[in-house]
Amino acid sequence: MTGNYNDAYAAFKQEPCEFWLAQSKRIPWFKTPTSAYQQDENGRYHWFAGGELNTCYLALDQHIENGFADETALIYDSPVTNTKQSFSYFELHQKVARFAGVLADLGVEKGDRVVIYMPMIPEAVIGMLACARLGAIHSVVFGGFAAHELAVRIDDAKPKVILSASCGIEIDRVIPYKPMLDEAIELATHQVTNTVILQREQALAPMHSPRDLDWYLVEKEANPVAPTPVRAEDPLYILYTSGTTGTPKGVVRENGGHAVAMHYSMETVYGMKPGEVFWAASDIGWVVGHSYIVYAPLIYRCATVLYEGKPIRTPDASAFWRIVEEHKVSALFTAPTAFRAIKKEDPEANGFKEYDTSSLKRLFLAGERLDPPTYHWLQEKTGLPVLDHWWQTETGWAIACNPIGIESLPTKVGSATVATPGFDVQILDMDGNQCAPNESGAVVIKLPLPPGCLPTIWQNDARYAEGYLSQYEGYFLTGDGGYLDEDGYLFIMGRTDDVINVAGHRLSTGEMEEIVAAHPAVAECAVFGVNDSLKGQVPMAMIVLKDGEAISSSEIEQEIIGTIRGKIGAIACLKHILCVERLPKTRSGKILRKNLRQLVDGETLNIPSTIDDPSIFEEIKTLLT
Numbered sequence: 001m002t003g004n005y006n007d008a009y010a011a012f013k014q015e016p017c018e019f020w021l022a023q024s025k026r027i028p029w030f031k032t033p034t035s036a037y038q039q040d041e042n043g044r045y046h047w048f049a050g051g052e053l054n055t056c057y058l059a060l061d062q063h064i065e066n067g068f069a070d071e072t073a074l075i076y077d078s079p080v081t082n083t084k085q086s087f088s089y090f091e092l093h094q095k096v097a098r099f100a101g102v103l104a105d106l107g108v109e110k111g112d113r114v115v116i117y118m119p120m121i122p123e124a125v126i127g128m129l130a131c132a133r134l135g136a137i138h139s140v141v142f143g144g145f146a147a148h149e150l151a152v153r154i155d156d157a158k159p160k161v162i163l164s165a166s167c168g169i170e171i172d173r174v175i176p177y178k179p180m181l182d183e184a185i186e187l188a189t190h191q192v193t194n195t196v197i198l199q200r201e202q203a204l205a206p207m208h209s210p211r212d213l214d215w216y217l218v219e220k221e222a223n224p225v226a227p228t229p230v231r232a233e234d235p236l237y238i239l240y241t242s243g244t245t246g247t248p249k250g251v252v253r254e255n256g257g258h259a260v261a262m263h264y265s266m267e268t269v270y271g272m273k274p275g276e277v278f279w280a281a282s283d284i285g286w287v288v289g290h291s292y293i294v295y296a297p298l299i300y301r302c303a304t305v306l307y308e309g310k311p312i313r314t315p316d317a318s319a320f321w322r323i324v325e326e327h328k329v330s331a332l333f334t335a336p337t338a339f340r341a342i343k344k345e346d347p348e349a350n351g352f353k354e355y356d357t358s359s360l361k362r363l364f365l366a367g368e369r370l371d372p373p374t375y376h377w378l379q380e381k382t383g384l385p386v387l388d389h390w391w392q393t394e395t396g397w398a399i400a401c402n403p404i405g406i407e408s409l410p411t412k413v414g415s416a417t418v419a420t421p422g423f424d425v426q427i428l429d430m431d432g433n434q435c436a437p438n439e440s441g442a443v444v445i446k447l448p449l450p451p452g453c454l455p456t457i458w459q460n461d462a463r464y465a466e467g468y469l470s471q472y473e474g475y476f477l478t479g480d481g482g483y484l485d486e487d488g489y490l491f492i493m494g495r496t497d498d499v500i501n502v503a504g505h506r507l508s509t510g511e512m513e514e515i516v517a518a519h520p521a522v523a524e525c526a527v528f529g530v531n532d533s534l535k536g537q538v539p540m541a542m543i544v545l546k547d548g549e550a551i552s553s554s555e556i557e558q559e560i561i562g563t564i565r566g567k568i569g570a571i572a573c574l575k576h577i578l579c580v581e582r583l584p585k586t587r588s589g590k591i592l593r594k595n596l597r598q599l600v601d602g603e604t605l606n607i608p609s610t611i612d613d614p615s616i617f618e619e620i621k622t623l624l625t
Ligand code: COA
Pocket: 142, 143, 144, 145, 168, 170, 175, 281, 282, 283, 286, 288, 310, 311, 312, 334, 335, 337, 338, 341, 366, 367, 502, 503, 504, 505, 534, 535, 569, 570, 571, 572, 573
């Protein structure tokens, strides 16, 4: 598909239903959809009504039927265990069909939920695809989350079965997963019937019979099963993401729209050809991992790389380039923070020169703002097109990109380029009026959202309506602020809510604030994101202690750091805590978190006229220096 972006976008705007129905014809359905979308009784949009399909069939079986059984599907590269393993479509299919048999034997049926809490190993992908094969709904929980977070997700998703492994490996540290899983099951109200545990040799998990089952043992006993047809609107997965409160939101992804969007994006956004190697250096626990480690490459018949390692220290900053050479990667997608880490350790990009990276055509960046220094460094050192694109867990694929599969547009540094065909992106002011070019406002998407985006929040339609639809009627609120320039280029300037991005990981400062505020010595507090040269943002807490606390403020700080780590997980990275006498507030008592962030980041303070006492900023400034 090549041509002109403006024409492609106009085709979508004029006839969105025709546009998407044409795309839907590019995947094999068991039953062809009868309409583009339908609205349910709550007004929510569901794509490709009447259609029946199976996402696992699309990812595996269809390629075997079409004669590509011997092509590579999955490449597992794990420097932390010194393992490299490759699975053809045939081999992956065998494993998945059999593991689907395991789940079926455990009573998992269409519509049942299965939680997956696993490191970056092939069995995690096998587990996801096996759920899809049965029409069961998986919910993958990132391995860096602690027991409390896992428990919250178990209680919301109410899984029949949990899949896990004995441990994850963080560079040279073995992180036992099973004690965290046991604790989460203990904390959760909902009780699972079974867990299936993959024992890794680095740490054997203690098993509790009859609940816990050994992955290899049950796999041996099972028989392969065929894909179950599901309706287009049946959920494929739930992926929890941070919102403004401590309760994560279960983003629902439906089978039909997802499959069409994944296929379309591989061509339009990433310019891939079937048979090429795609590598998303992310984690299956995040949306990037769901969409671009697992589903999109496989549906599109690319080989996908599953990398159990880091950009640095496994063993060094040339790790990414080694993978590119060894596996002949065509496109590499990661978060800017990964390249900032590489740049810090290898500023001259010697690793890039050391390896044969000639297979690599493009670099894709997303997950957080691509800062200009990182962009320029990458472009200068690699000479490759460096393509920023903007999206979020809610959409599952790029809202704005450089649509190279249609037309390669000139880059403007700091911009994610233009709205992807399918997304009607607009900028609205506080009153819901369209902003002029270059004027900042709330970035919204006109409804209906395209295929692949969330239709609602799992079992919580009211939260979906309240969080995303209530502010501007007829529009989806992305939570990001930004502007469109005179050429229609989109500049994302950051979140307008309590969500921050730490090393490409989405976290809620609202949740952290709830935990900090619960410390018995804390009278009040504010948690907000501040700039960090490596991770983009890190959280910072300012706390006001209750009078007459017996323990020292540094002890309290250490306790809070420990509690956040214990409750959310190490990835929360709350390491900066400052004890202050008082916090700046409006006269109505609202804490001015945005101004605190500006103060710490050394920006101009836009203090509202409703502030109670502006001298507090001077007090805090003294403490910061
Ligand atoms: N399981 C268990 N613990 C995990 C984990 C996992 N899957 N992932 C991270 N952690 C832990 C880390 O070990 C670290 O623990 P520590 O504080 O005890 O050292 C903590 O969480 C913070 O991890 P991280 O934020 O990754 O920081 P880091 O300093 O270890 O590494 C980077 C920095 C930049 C190298 C790393 O964050 C990175 O590779 N980022 C890319 C992120 C990415 O791909 N995001 C996906 C979106 S596209």
